[in-house]
Amino acid sequence: MIASLRMFYSSVGRKLVMAMTGLFLCFFLLEHLYGNLLLYKMDGGKAFNEYGEFLVGNIIIRTVEFALFGGIILHIIDGLYLTYSNKKARPVRYAVNQQSKNSTWFSRNMGLTGSVIFIFLVVHLRTFFVPHRILGAESSMAHDVASAFQSGMYASLYVAAMLLLGAHLNHGFQSAFQTLGWNNHKYASAIKTAGTLYALLIALGFSSFPIFFHFDIMGVASNILHTTL
């Protein structure tokens, strides 16, 4: 067991862990987005709440949830380790360094964007996951979403975090394919385009909720807030 894990300890191996957990989290985001879209059903949040209850009640989903938290933790720990060891590889910095001439800011600052996303994640879990899943709140999840986004501060934090997440994913998605070796001259541009489209979908998709609910666009917020289930 330990011997077979040895390959994940090298510099390339640790990147493989980053790539695999990253792609797993990419898949999770799609599932999460699908669930959230049920908030737009204009049924007073019924479908969204039922979907949430279905997830909680399903044994397979509960198991995958452990893998999800494991994946997030592994992605963070591995990312921290890589950032630390990569900083150590250049103890003396350049006096003049024109990095913008050869790479994008977001590709060089995945650790920074990742850290901000982590802070967002803590806030996000504190608002929705902890009260409902750990403290066993009785209120409807859809109702909580709609009321949380009435705060301008809270809604704008969400939008900012989601745009940053999009930038993180724009590099991360194609980077994961490169690390897993699924990249060559033939596929490179297709993978990059797919990654950008994916990042846009996630960033814009998730940003739409705080925007729509804060400004009550098309009555999405009042539809839920004025319904008692």
Added chain:
Amino acid sequence: MAESINLKLKIWRQRNTKDSGHFETYDMPGVSTHMSFLEMMDVLNDRLIRDGKDPVAFDHDCREGICGMCSMYINGRAHGPLKGTTTCQLHMRHFSDGETITIEPWRASAFPVIKDLVVNRSAFDKIIAAGGYISVNTGNAPDANSLPVEKVKADEAFDAAACIGCGACVATCKNASGMLFLSAKVSHLALLPQGEPERKERVMRMIDAHDEAGLGSCTNTGACEAECPKEISISHIARLNREYLRAGMSQE
């Protein structure tokens, strides 16, 4: 264009590995725009020697862009501002009159400064020694074309083999990672039948040597391929990763 320009050089001076080092500024009046960057350094050193001062130590050898000896981080770019060029092939016409040029050595813990702009790149030699070779029986040379190689693969292998081991990838990479160099070496042998017998062992051992040297890991920023004087593609890094997965998953 002016035939000669006046420059100010801000050069990193460091007596030895242990010295903490500092920048020194030199006025360079009347630099011919036809000179190469290294020729300009020669002019400076000639003057320093005449003045009884210590000349600036820098690496150089062939001066025709194929040996990989010249280095220098010029105005924040490995081998200077020109794409696909070594420092010796960079000419002074790419700089403007009155400019201050900052010259630093490659910066990486794996490349300690020996003196001024000269760094110790033996980390690369250790990576090569770990697997950048093929084992062949000595004897008569085999008949030509006895080992068929597809044209596409031969071309791809040749592109990788164009690596001159200058270390610009490490110098440029924000993580001081040697992945582009390492991948070029692994890739060019993995593509050819001659490299087949040691294929799995090679990638494992070369990555171990890379990590032991204290070089960083790749975060796919693509900076190395943008600054590589031989314009080696990061698709070789993808191939390296593929080779690594293949070797790591296999039973041996």
